[in-house]
Amino acid sequence: MADESLEVGAHLDACLARAVSHNPALKDTAVVIAAIAGAAITISEVIGRGALGGDLAATGSKNSDGDVQKALDVIAHQRVTEALQAAPVAEVASEEADDVMRLNPGAPLAVAIDPLDGSSNIGVNMAVGTIFGIRPAVQDAGNPIASFTTPGTAQLAAGFVTYGPATALVLTLGEGTQVYVLDRAERAFRLTHPSLDVPATTKEYAINASNARHWEAPIKAFIEDCLRGAEGPRDKDYNMRWLGSLVADAQRVLMRGGVFLYPGDQRKGYAQGRLRLLYEAAPIAMLMEQAGAGATDGERRILDIEATGIHERVPLVFGSTEEVECVAKYFDGRNHAAGRSPLFGQRGLMRS
Numbered sequence: 001m002a003d004e005s006l007e008v009g010a011h012l013d014a015c016l017a018r019a020v021s022h023n024p025a026l027k028d029t030a031v032v033i034a035a036i037a038g039a040a041i042t043i044s045e046v047i048g049r050g051a052l053g054g055d056l057a058a059t060g061s062k063n064s065d066g067d068v069q070k071a072l073d074v075i076a077h078q079r080v081t082e083a084l085q086a087a088p089v090a091e092v093a094s095e096e097a098d099d100v101m102r103l104n105p106g107a108p109l110a111v112a113i114d115p116l117d118g119s120s121n122i123g124v125n126m127a128v129g130t131i132f133g134i135r136p137a138v139q140d141a142g143n144p145i146a147s148f149t150t151p152g153t154a155q156l157a158a159g160f161v162t163y164g165p166a167t168a169l170v171l172t173l174g175e176g177t178q179v180y181v182l183d184r185a186e187r188a189f190r191l192t193h194p195s196l197d198v199p200a201t202t203k204e205y206a207i208n209a210s211n212a213r214h215w216e217a218p219i220k221a222f223i224e225d226c227l228r229g230a231e232g233p234r235d236k237d238y239n240m241r242w243l244g245s246l247v248a249d250a251q252r253v254l255m256r257g258g259v260f261l262y263p264g265d266q267r268k269g270y271a272q273g274r275l276r277l278l279y280e281a282a283p284i285a286m287l288m289e290q291a292g293a294g295a296t297d298g299e300r301r302i303l304d305i306e307a308t309g310i311h312e313r314v315p316l317v318f319g320s321t322e323e324v325e326c327v328a329k330y331f332d333g334r335n336h337a338a339g340r341s342p343l344f345g346q347r348g349l350m351r352s
């Protein structure tokens with residue numbers, strides 16, 4: 001396509017302007033994305049100073065999910081909220097606010113946002129991020145969270161920023177998934193990957209294996225078969241990566257393939273896993289699908305699920321389509337491996 005705004009190196013603003021010229025209905029959405037990108041640049045600068053700027057991991061009160069907030073969680077929430085206040089946003093569902101925040105009554109859009117993802121990595125100089133999904137605002141006097149009870153398919157755009165070695169914005173407006181990298185000299189995001197295409201096959205999985213004894217049978221069976229490598233039914237040797245930062249794991253999967261799992265498990269409060277539907281799973285699911293990958297809770301497409309609460313959790317499996325489909329088979333019994341795990345079972349190899 002001969003369009004300068006899609007060329008590597010093009011500025012985010014030019015790419016957003018192009019998207020709006022193709023689809024004028026995206027005008028407000030583009031303003032919101034630019035606002036979040038602006039906030040992300042300032043958050044990136046705070047993170048970039050590390051401990052020189054104070055203790056970003058200092059703990060304060062608890063957030064809506066019972067997690068202890070760190071200083072950077074609060075800073076990021078303030079920066080994105082200020083930016084969204086100046087954008088056409090009626091309501092915000094933030095991880096760091098118990099209830100829906102009403103910003104500009106009557107404005108057309110609603111934003112679900114995780115201002116700072118990967119909080120356990122704050123203070124140890126590892127990648128963290130910001131995740132967001134933008135939806136039409138829905139007016140319903142009888143339902144204060146109406147804007148957030150539509151399925152993920154209602155999202156007009158979704159993205160995340162990774163504050164890693166480079167600060168990157170991974171974005172979709174429903175026509176592919178693009179990556180922009182922050183040009184620190186210009187304080188502007190510039191296009192590096194015009195269209196991601198996640199490989200359908202992979203040999204890399206990501207899961208917090210310390211929870212293995214709590215997993216349900218289909219997950220135990222799937223991981224056991226990955227661990228058996230070329231000698232097992234999957235017929236290939238796997239590699240494992242787990243960064244403890246959803247955005248960083250998601251970016252790796254988008255760039256080179258892989259499968260990520262945060263399933264429900266038997267720990268108290270973890271029946272639906274740890275990750276939140278509105279501001280973690282749904283935006284990442286849209287980015288994955290737009291890059292040719294998949295996202296499921298094991299049984300349902302993530303983008304079809306309707307939230308009943310703004311901080312609702314959901315089991316999350318995403319990435320290369322062959323692996324995501326394979327996990328679904330363990331859940332619906334087409335792979336009859338569930339429950340037969342010698343590695344994780346009651347009388348398993350690891351137990352004696």
Ligand SMILES: O=P(O)(O)OC[C@H]1O[C@](O)(COP(=O)(O)O)[C@@H](O)[C@@H]1O
Binds near residue numbers: 114116117118208274
């Ligand atoms: O510590 P665990 O249970 O492995 O969970 C790690 C997951 O928790 C998260 O940090 C949750 O996000 P928040 O930091 O925004 O609460 C994800 O980024 C990450 O994938």
Ligand SMILES: [Mg+2]
Binds near residue numbers: 114116
């Ligand atoms: Mg998070």
Ligand SMILES: [Mg+2]
Binds near residue numbers: 114117118
């Ligand atoms: Mg968070």
